Amino acid sequence: MHPIRRYFKCHFICLLLLASTVSSSETSLRVVTSFSILEDLVKQLGGEYVQVVNLVARNNDAHMYQPKPSDAVAIAGADLVVFNGLAFEGWIERLIKNSGYKNQQLIASNGVAAIKNGAELDPHAWQSFQNIRVYIQNITHSLIGLRPQHTEKFTQLKKQYLHRLSDLEHRLKKELASIPRGRRVVVTSHDAFAYLGREFDIRFVAPVGISIEVEASAEDVAGVIDQIREKNVKALFVENINNPRLLEQIAAETRVAIGGRLYSDALSEIGGPADTYLNMMQYNIEALLAAF
Numbered sequence: 156m157h158p159i160r161r162y163f164k165c166h167f168i169c170l171l172l173l174a175s176t177v178s179s180s181e182t183s184l185r186v187v188t189s190f191s192i193l194e195d196l197v198k199q200l201g202g203e204y205v206q207v208v209n210l211v212a213r214n215n216d217a218h219m220y221q222p223k224p225s226d227a228v229a230i231a232g233a234d235l236v237v238f239n240g241l242a243f244e245g246w247i248e249r250l251i252k253n254s255g256y257k258n259q260q261l262i263a264s265n266g267v268a269a270i271k272n273g274a275e276l277d278p279h280a281w282q283s284f285q286n287i288r289v290y291i292q293n294i295t296h297s298l299i300g301l302r303p304q305h306t307e308k309f310t311q312l313k314k315q316y317l318h319r320l321s322d323l324e325h326r327l328k329k330e331l332a333s334i335p336r337g338r339r340v341v342v343t344s345h346d347a348f349a350y351l352g353r354e355f356d357i358r359f360v361a362p363v364g365i366s367i368e369v370e371a372s373a374e375d376v377a378g379v380i381d382q383i384r385e386k387n388v389k390a391l392f393v394e395n396i397n398n399p400r401l402l403e404q405i406a407a408e409t410r411v412a413i414g415g416r417l418y419s420d421a422l423s424e425i426g427g428p429a430d431t432y433l434n435m436m437q438y439n440i441e442a443l444l445a446a447f
């Protein structure tokens with residue numbers, strides 16, 4: 156073989172060898188998340204060591220999502236797939252199976268105190284400071300398992316994040332303490348805030364159940380209107396992930412103005428008022444405080 160060709164061949168093989176060792180332990184972890192709240196958490200907790208591909212875009216509804224072919228491609232190339240569980244993403248198991256993915260899966264809500272809603276579990280467990288600490292532990296645990304050499308950094312990122320979370324939680328609880336319990340009643344379009352309600356002693360009423368798949372019946376809507384009149388509810392909120400039409404109809408009928416928008420199952424666009432998990436919690440609770 157010509158010496159120059161031999162030289163190139165050797166270098167090419169060396170590069171290939173180098174590339175394969177690098178990809179197994181040193182390059183950033185390729186993580187796929189099912190929806191924007193998990194995308195934010197993984198980025199906050201994984202820092203420079205993760206590259207995240209997120210499936211359900213910001214301001215979009217994960218209950219009714221239709222996976223795209225590119226989603227299966229992203230999953231097939233991932234080191235870790237993170238999803239909420241509690242039957243929130245009814246489409247994900249099939250998608251993972253069809254992609255041929257064999258690496259690690261993390262159900263982020265594993266271990267939360269789930270709220271029962273009839274026969275179903277309420278999937279919206281992230282709307283709770285207590286629960287999100289469980290998500291955080293689960294995510295950090297997975298990241299450390301896959302990249303143990305960065306344990307110290309992941310532990311530090313988690314500690315900093317938990318600190319910010321607690322600061323926000325205490326501040327919001329203090330602000331809410333001045334509102335009498337009887338006034339803490341809110342109407343939203345679908346039942347996404349039971350966890351927040353449990354934690355902050357707020358009553359949420361919605362014409363649509365926990366999964367949006369079934370449309371509200373005339374009876375459901377009439378029931379909500381009755382409650383608004385009976386309890387003199389002042390806080391009506393549309394959500395960022397679904398059509399505001401139903402809430403607008405209820406607002407018109409009860410002559411209660413819509414108090415704004417709550418971020419339930421997805422973050423806002425980047426630069427918007429709820430573009431991270433912490434910003435979402437702050438924005439939602441401050442919007443409720445203003446309406447009460």
Ligand SMILES: [Zn+2]
Pocket residue numbers: 218279345346347365366419420
């Ligand atoms: Zn929902």
